Amino acid sequence: MNSIVEHLPIDKASEAYCGTIVYSPGGKYGPRDQEYLQLVLLHTGRLNVTIDDTCHSVTPGHAVLLKPGHREYFEFADDQETWHRWIAVRVPGFEEEYEAKLNDLPFILPISAELNKLTDLMLDMKTGTSSESPQMRCMGLAALYQFSYEHSREGGMQHVHPSVMQAKSFIHERYAEDWTLNELAEHVNVTPEHLIRLFNAHENTTPIKYLWHYRVRQAVEMLSATDHPVAEISQRCGFKSTVHFSRCLKQRTGKSPSEIRREARNYK
Template identity: 25%
Template sequence: MKEIINPDSASSIELNENKIHFQNEYQYNTYICSIPMDFASVPVHWHDEFEMIVIKKGRGYVTLNFQRYKVSSGDIVIVLPGMLHSIEGKQNSTMEYENILFSKHFLAFDADDVTQQKFIDPFFNGDIQIRHYLTPGHTLYREISDIVDLLDEKSDERDYAYQLFIKGGLIQIIYLLITHPPKVNETTQSDKHEEKLKSIIRYISTHYYEDISIEEIADFCHYSPSHFMKFFKIHTGMSFISYVNDFRVTEARAMLTSTNDSILEISQKCGFSNLSNFNRMFKRKYGITPRQVRS
């Protein structure tokens, strides 16, 4: 079912692979998101689900494994499980996009099925080269865009057996992608950098409530502090401190709506030693104060 994203409950769904995208066994969901109204940007992250980003309005940028795509209304971006990606709007403008997410288990066949072995598993594992960026002028675009529209329609209607229709539509999209591969490999950056950045994000997700120094995280990466700061800035577009604070604020918003802890307790649990700093950073990201979230 398509829904407008609510920062009170969903703004943190994509910060790392441990977040929950689905509320039940039906592992398919869509969201409409708006930058900067819902959040200023989506920092670099990854997760285990397949994701399609469909630009509805405006312009911005989507980065996949260090490759930055300039996107505008109508464009479709394909994100495979495990791919590092981030989303940002164009400066001084708004961008609205639809997130379509589903688990690879949603389309699983029997393990011995030739379809599973020859196509589904290799597709989700990234072993089959596909196009990750589709514009309205591309050969595949109209077919995939029409399928997406039908999936949205069925998700909204939720009529009898709509789940079968959605599964069938997703299989069609995968078929189109794997039978129309790019002429060249779209992945241009090394896997070494990708894995290094993933290890950093994993570290942040399990230590964000601590006072993480540049020296500590640089030592974790076996980099000098100066080399680490340069590496992180180049590959995320943010300083390390800014990224950690953004992560903390996002976690705090989720806690504000899911716990009865006081605002002070939440700020401390998320790594802020100063309540005023927490309130200021929170309002900068969401445009409202923590107290207003609960009012």
């Protein structure tokens, strides 16, 4: 069944925002009254979100859909930092016109590679681009379309293999540790060769490449959102040394740690 989200034209969306943030251990946010259709992508840590007195627990590697007209309160992990990214689209009058038609969409889904890429692109675009611009509104709606599509795909198309989901969740929670392919495969009870085949089929990459990509993503976020020394970020994200850290960032982003941090500060 198609969701009403898939039929929202761009002129129904008045603006779209995106962001990324790292909360310190024990962080809290709210309460607030939700005014947007918002996707929250949880990458590390833990999240408990209370919506109209009902508490939902969210683990890393999942995206949740928040709907307008509800009261929300967020509580983050007590023992570690929590990193999440978000996309929010304002649709005036949404709760009156559309909310009853959104019941077919789930609250939570695994974060797909496609949804991650859309979030990356929207974050890259937002500097110097108005939240009311056609570009930002289109990207915000595209993320909502993708979430809706992935829900419909679960019913009739190939679902992500449980071993891939287990491995990704494990990586998200313990990416700083020194994992080998054999250890990851043993953790999810498959052979290393089979885990490689599964990741190639579902993620278009290998488990170890996924791990390094995730480490780089987390490191870029820490450089952008915190004042932690580069050496500390390197260690916390699982790199072998600051030299190795700088080389990996340069290969994958084209920028050094100092360039990433300087650009992030210039944008604030």
